[in-house]
Amino acid sequence: MNFFILTLIKTGILLFIFMTTLAYLQWIERKVLAHIQLRMGPTRVGPFGLLQPLADVIKLVTKEGMIPSHVNKVFYLLAPVIAVTLALTSISVIPFGPQVEIFGVTTYLQLTDLSMGILFLLALSTLGTYGIALAGWSSNNKYALLGGLRASAQLISYELPMALAIAAPLLLLNTLSLREMVEAQQGYYFGFIPKWTVFQVLPLQVVSFIIYMISGFAETNRIPFDLPEAENELVAGFHTEYASMKFASFFMAEYANMTTISFIAVLLFLGGWHPLWPAEYGSDYVAPLIFFFGAAILLFHGLNPARPKDKLFMPPFGIVFALVGVLFLIPALKPILIPIFWFTGKVGAILFLYIWIRGTLPRFRYDQLMNFTWKYLFPVSVVNLMLTGLVVALMS
Amino acid sequence: MPTNYTELYFPILLQFVIAAVLASTLVSLSFLLGKRARSPQKDMPYESGMIPVGDARERFSVKFYLVAMIFILFDIEAIFLYPWAVVYRELKLFAFFDMLLFVVLILSGFYFIWKKGALDWSAEAPRRRK
Numbered sequence: 001m002n003f004f005i006l007t008l009i010k011t012g013i014l015l016f017i018f019m020t021t022l023a024y025l026q027w028i029e030r031k032v033l034a035h036i037q038l039r040m041g042p043t044r045v046g047p048f049g050l051l052q053p054l055a056d057v058i059k060l061v062t063k064e065g066m067i068p069s070h071v072n073k074v075f076y077l078l079a080p081v082i083a084v085t086l087a088l089t090s091i092s093v094i095p096f097g098p099q100v101e102i103f104g105v106t107t108y109l110q111l112t113d114l115s116m117g118i119l120f121l122l123a124l125s126t127l128g129t130y131g132i133a134l135a136g137w138s139s140n141n142k143y144a145l146l147g148g149l150r151a152s153a154q155l156i157s158y159e160l161p162m163a164l165a166i167a168a169p170l171l172l173l174n175t176l177s178l179r180e181m182v183e184a185q186q187g188y189y190f191g192f193i194p195k196w197t198v199f200q201v202l203p204l205q206v207v208s209f210i211i212y213m214i215s216g217f218a219e220t221n222r223i224p225f226d227l228p229e230a231e232n233e234l235v236a237g238f239h240t241e242y243a244s245m246k247f248a249s250f251f252m253a254e255y256a257n258m259t260t261i262s263f264i265a266v267l268l269f270l271g272g273w274h275p276l277w278p279a280e281y282g283s284d285y286v287a288p289l290i291f292f293f294g295a296a297i298l299l300f301h302g303l304n305p306a307r308p309k310d311k312l313f314m315p316p317f318g319i320v321f322a323l324v325g326v327l328f329l330i331p332a333l334k335p336i337l338i339p340i341f342w343f344t345g346k347v348g349a350i351l352f353l354y355i356w357i358r359g360t361l362p363r364f365r366y367d368q369l370m371n372f373t374w375k376y377l378f379p380v381s382v383v384n385l386m387l388t389g390l391v392v393a394l395m396s
Numbered sequence: 397m398p399t400n401y402t403e404l405y406f407p408i409l410l411q412f413v414i415a416a417v418l419a420s421t422l423v424s425l426s427f428l429l430g431k432r433a434r435s436p437q438k439d440m441p442y443e444s445g446m447i448p449v450g451d452a453r454e455r456f457s458v459k460f461y462l463v464a465m466i467f468i469l470f471d472i473e474a475i476f477l478y479p480w481a482v483v484y485r486e487l488k489l490f491a492f493f494d495m496l497l498f499v500v501l502i503l504s505g506f507y508f509i510w511k512k513g514a515l516d517w518s519a520e521a522p523r524r525r526k
Binding site: 007008011015062068077080085089092145149152153159164174249366367374389390 | 405408415418420422423425426427429430431432434438439440441443448451453459460463464467470471475481482483484488489492495499515518
């Protein structure tokens, strides 16, 4: 098939799925946080509040899109556009699965495989600082200025341990291309321990992974590093003067960055789409079993309803779950769906960790935050990198 | 596996253009759909309900500049590590000792900055050391 048509189709599908995921990530976050705090979360709009993201978008779009007269107009409007554009561009180099054949077309589940993929992602994430810094400065508001300054200092400070933590597994993988990275992690030690980077050179790569995740939390301004938007000191930080969809754009960018950080973590440390244990021991049946189990629970509660509306909503969802489970058993779809299942499963686990930590930890003080990265994370990541280098040099 | 530049970079360009169009549409959509209600109070910078004194074009702490400069120095070091990591298995211990020398030099600079107090964020910390 023509390369350009294929790329257009792939980009369209990928963006559609990615935007839907971003919208529902918000819903999942609200639900999980609510249940951590013994609340129900969104329940009113649609069954289980599932239409909440749609309602939010309609509300935000119809709000007044005002530009205050004291702002620097060009940069004020440019800042959210920069943030969203850069956050969405980064998914173009992420591989979601191996080479597959769909309707007779052989293609990779990836838009393009750059030979310097990981550097491209690091460059984009550093450029993302501009969106936040410009938003803070152009708003001409003291809270926004402080938030923007804090954010830029924090983002560049945590960029450093992150870059070093990424360099350590690269010593083992010896490639910058994201797909080759995953292919290098194929196989199992003793037939059952996966050859993921995080399990190699124990425990040095576990340290790299932890440093990477901590910097990742700081890079996306998430709790416990959400100093740029600390509401009890700075109102809303860099987006104090933003309203309507411009305000939501920053959240969209934040969620997109969160997903990108999780993608990199999975590709670099957790073996991409390779299953946790080999297919000989039945790792192919995990996906259908999970979906059948979910379907069974939903159908059981649908037939023994605790609330009257459960009888209406639970069985359809149960049937959908069962059908998705059956899809995993069809031999023609198996080589496509199983890798995607493992990849999204791992990314989902890391995203859940983000939400879990948001529901658990308080916020740092700003001097603690800066001391932590410069005086602890940076030296530790340098030492970890050199130790990894020594072990790899002696072993090979 | 595509090798020519068009096939490698066209998808990124396409994604970038679509993302930019999407982002500008999102930002401009609320101008078209939203209602307009302006008032002098609404136009003020938000300062928790106080009337703002002056604007935000003020001086701010020099420490932010310092962090930016230190970052540039050390981030260049980090970028040097990437090509080194890619060829590491071919050069082995030779590469290790070369990089060890480089890292020790960088870290001695880092030690100097640390003892100079450039990494301290609370104001009293450097004074206490005298």
